[in-house]
Amino acid sequence: MNFKRFQKHKVETIGEKIKITFLTEIKLEELAEKLDEFSFFPDFAHRLEDDGIILNQEAARRMANLYEAIEHKDYNRNDISVLLARILFCLFAEDTGIFDKKVFEDYITENTDGSNLGEHLMSIFKTLDTPPAKRATLNKKLSKFHYVNGGLFDEKLTKVPPTNKAIRTALLECCTYDWSDISPVIFGSLFQAVIHEEERRSLGAHYTSEKNILRVVNPLFLDKLRSNFEEIESDKELEKFRKQLSTMMFLDPACGCGNFLVVTYRELRLLDIEIIQRQFKGKYVTDVSLLSNVHLANFHGYEIDQTSAMIAEVAMWLTEHQMNMRLESEFGKTVPTIPLDEAAVIVNENSLNLNWSTKKKDVAFDYILGNPPFIGKQYQTTEQKSDIGKILHGIKGAGVLDYVTCWYIKSAEYMKKNPDTRTALVSTNSIAQGEQTGILWNELLLNMI
Ligand SMILES: C[S@@+](CC[C@H](N)C(=O)[O-])C[C@H]1O[C@@H](n2cnc3c(N)ncnc32)[C@H](O)[C@@H]1O
Known part of the structure; x- marks a missing residue:
């Protein structure tokens, strides 16, 4: 439009007439982030x-x-x-x-x-x-x-x-x-080039793209949250909804450099910024703490590799900063990024040795999500075989199961104790096809529900 805002319209020829439909409007400061919107240009x-x-x-x-x-x-x-x-x-x-x-x-x-x-x-x-x-x-x-x-x-x-x-x-x-120009979401792929290739293979690291993370996060909880937000009519409901965002607890039990947590945190902050726009629009906010609602401390990650775990912690701080900047550009006010007074809870340990739990007494994770390591039986190390022995103990035929199935069993056990928790893990289809299927799913469906 006026180089401060860009509008996208769909132009169709219907018979002799031209029909123009408004599709979306993008502010100049959002342009770099939303360039994808213009991917319909040839070659773009x-x-x-x-x-x-x-x-x-x-x-x-x-x-x-x-x-x-x-x-x-x-x-x-x-x-x-x-x-x-x-x-x-x-x-x-x-x-x-x-x-x-x-x-x-x-x-x-x-x-x-x-x-x-x-x-x-x-x-x-x-x-x-x-x-x-x-x-x-x-x-x-x-x-x-x-x-x-x-x-x-x-x-x-x-x-x-x-x-x-x-x-x-x-x-x-x-x-x-x-x-x-670098998004913390791609730290995983960036550091794959930095950390040794051999080591990477034995830890089962491979990077999940943002597009695929959104394919997990959207149906798991974001779509529902967004549609609930659209339906809100009163200020009281809005406040209640905002409170709900502030208490949601997440765990990625094999978080790598934190990309699932980064995307989840970022999307919740973006939603929170929309709420702030509605809740405080036209009001003079003197207490900026009112603008801080989605807390890093609600985002938990377990990761065995020390470098990845440290990068995940940094990625979360940098995303927090990006969102603080975004809040400022949309709302005119923001919360300061430093001193960093809160951090995501990233635990640098073998996830399979940990008792999965939030830091708050009697508060369970709402969502478990991620892309745990996928390692077939012929590539497993002695330690990984011993993990499998512990977690899959008593499951008949467990010897053929992939390392990743340990995360399915642990998640299912967690959900059995905490029935409101929902889990979505990314894995290859061999745990749902071929020899592993009956062994894993029998256990999940018969003994874990
Ligand atoms: C497939 S990657 C996923 C990481 C990240 N979500 C991504 O997409 O880049 C699996 C991660 O699990 C970690 N991992 C492997 N074994 C583990 C264990 N026993 N406990 C915790 N993390 C483990 C690896 O180091 C790796 O970072």
Whole structure:
């Protein structure tokens, strides 16, 4: 329309007449996110996909270079995970308005060389973990890094990060990249290029696209929520509905880099923003806490790989920030992102050894969802076979079952105890076709309901 808003109309020729039907309107600030709406232009859909892939590959390449440079220095695996998650946060933070623009890049460029990078990174991390009351003695250059909190920058590195010219160059290459174009939803695919391929196969990691995640999340609860929202007529109902969103509990019991949780959280926040528009429209909101309703702490993920678990935690914070920005652009006010006072509950452990539960007493998960590892019997490690022995104990013929069936049994057991919980897991069709079918579904249908 006027380059602030774009409208899409359908134009049809009916006999001699032209019929124009209004379809949708998109604001300029939403355009980048909703480019898909214009995929009907010839070749445009392909271009969009290609651009996305090239963008992700470039980000992954730079991150993988950094990872490799650090790994060559024999830095301990756990420390690499922590370091990578912290650096990822800083890279996004300086490109998306959590930090001042380029504050991290400028500091590294101006103050470090191939011999002292590690010590400077430690100083930056310490500053990011220093609360306002203790910042009086900080040097001026470091004081540009505000207090972040959230546990991400507290004392978890056992050794100063390694230092040489190659690591510094790789880090600066990451800094010059514009991370604001990368969605936290694709962290899973991005970090597949970073974490070793061999290890990936034995952990059964493969990435689920956003489109496929929505195919789970929409019918599981979002479609219903949206249609309930449409039907609301009174302010009282609206308030009740908003409260419902704030109490919903989610678990992804094999969350990888958190893409199911990210999409779920993001969609609930978007819905909440619509409610805010209706509830507070025209009113002057002085208490911004009224705008904070969907809580990260309601989103739980279990993940055995430490790097993925740390990335999942960061992905949730970054998505929270994106949604805070979105709230500001739609409503004119928002909640501050830092200090991070809440985090998603990401547990870095073997999901099959855990007692699945929320952190709140007597509160069950409303939804269990995800894409647990799919590993056929010939590829299972000794530990995975032992997990299967524990979880599928007593099930006749369990030896042929895929590792993923453990998540089905655990979910079904959970739902037996908590009948209001609903579960949707993504798996390949071999658990519903062929030799596994009777063994698994007999157990699920006869003993778990
Ligand atoms: C198919 S991936 C799905 C991850 C994510 N949803 C995605 O689409 O990228 C399965 C995840 O399960 C994790 N995993 C494998 N065995 C596990 C276990 N016993 N407990 C917890 N997580 C496990 C893997 O490390 C991997 O991240």
